Amino acid sequence: MTRLTDPYASSRETTEGTVFSVTGGDWDSLVTEIGATKEERVVVNMGPQHPSTHGVLRLVLELEGETVTEVRCGIGYLHTGIEKNTEYRNWTQGVTFVTRMDYLSPLFNETAYCLGIERLLGISGDITERATVIRVLMMELNRISSHMVALGTGALELGALSPMIFCFREREKVLDVFEMISGLRMNMAYVRPGGVVQDLPDDALAKIRATVKDLRHSFKDNEKLLVGNSIWMKRTEGIGYLDLAGAITLGVTGPVLRSTGLAWDLRKVQPYCGYENYNFDVITADTCDVYGRFLIRISELEQSLRIIEQAVDKLEKLAGQPVMVADKKIAWPAQLSLGGDGLGNSLDHIREIMGTSMESLIHHFKLVTEGFRVPAGQVYTAVESPRGELGVHLVSDGGTRPYRVHFRDPSFNNLQSTSAMCEGSMIADIVGAVASIDPVMGGVDR
């Protein structure tokens, strides 16, 4: 058979069969060529650069017609060696690294890491209430911004453009709050061992109250777009099925686990950061499918708003409390203020270390360059991130730098369930199933 000559769709013979390279705009010639071969079975590489794979995820699909018989995930394209890097920085500097792992939920990475260090140091009980409430406030705002990306891109990948526009508009409002509080919209390294890096600005609570009101109104628009939408339901109902037994054996947590009807949320069952003092509900579904996970994320937005409102109320009562532990051997200088040349240490602090107290200067220098020593041992701390259980395994050898930092990222674990969800389904449904897991490749590959 003479092959068509097409500069975009070349083919070559290998021991595995004929390999076609497709670079776009050449589908007709490809279909003609594949139709001419006797093979029923086609192996397709989807990704890593593919708009529907939710990041640099590579899916190797074995197809019979349009039915997927086997799926394998290829990951590692975003591996940056963050865990290794933290071993050559002090404990506080590690925050700046770990915040970049799962880049859609930086505050969860930071908080889980800092809770681990605080347990190693034995100062978990010394963290001020104000610092803890600020952490909760920031995490719940972050859960909203993360779910907004999950819902927006999930819809986009299934061909619904409008929800993405709305979701990113809402996410922007949350990022504005982050920018106001920390100076950064993402990867803010705001949570530090012993507390948070600086207190909220004076007008932050009023701004958050206004944002909550605004978001609650906008979420109604979002719901109207997709909840009960017949096209959306046809693409998501019964798709990506994973039941309770499958989820447990695969170690799947988060909205995917809750879509099997199990109300497992670490904020409720193993509370940390004082979550037992907030009123909120754990949302579940019993459909085990993409639509159920979508509904869970939609409803969790309202629960996060409830927690944020309670946190703001608490913060009003806790005005004036410090946001860093009292122990000066651990407390990173946390009196930042905005000067003429940008954000930096407050003038009072500079005056003290440069003008009046030599000892303060030495202390500041030692703490910032050398860091603090953490007693030897290991801990495992977990928080409920928007994607499930984010676990941190920390090992200290008694030095100023971590001996081992390992993040059990929920995306990494949950992505394993792709095969269980997709094998036997249509190729178009893979996109919906992967989107419902909501993997963030920065967290998967670290």
Added chain:
Amino acid sequence: MSEKGAFGAHGTGDTSGYGGLVKSKATPGSSERPYGSYFDDVADNLERAYPDFADAIEGVVIDRGELTLHINREKLVEVAFILRDKLKFEMCLGVSGVHYPDQIGRELHAVYPLLSITNNQRIRLEVSVADGDAHIPSLVEVWAGNNWHERETFDMFGIIFDGHPALTRILMPDDWQGHPQRKDYPLGGIDVEYKGAVIPPPDNRRSYK
């Protein structure tokens, strides 16, 4: 075990002029009963459900409110099945490797955090093997979700999980040499030269420790 001096590099001179700092590195040792919290119950139930308990458990460490069971690797799979089926630790949250080059004969550790949803409990299993014989039985048949985690630990530490369905690299490229998270992995760095000076890799730089 203790170390002297404030800086990390040896033989290059401590420019602080002060060599009197002594750091003690005491790793928490084995614990005695009572363990406290629900840990006594877990140990009792395991002892009752598993007759070879004394052979399998090399040590019990209670530290910072967490229970670690050091398991003999020959018995790991048996213990894991008992923990899953009898003690209801339904979920294994993966495996994390740690490399201790100083612990001769037990250089590589694999750490498994377990979670019981039924009883709302957490424990940790730890298996130690020698660098020259880095084989640990795979737990994929017990907890299928450990598949990728074991591949990652193999990739990063070179621990071979016997019985794993497809133990290949997962984060690094397939043809990569070496296992990056090991402490003896050469860091190299980039040759930056300035007036004859070369910037050494991070583990050879002078630093606080």
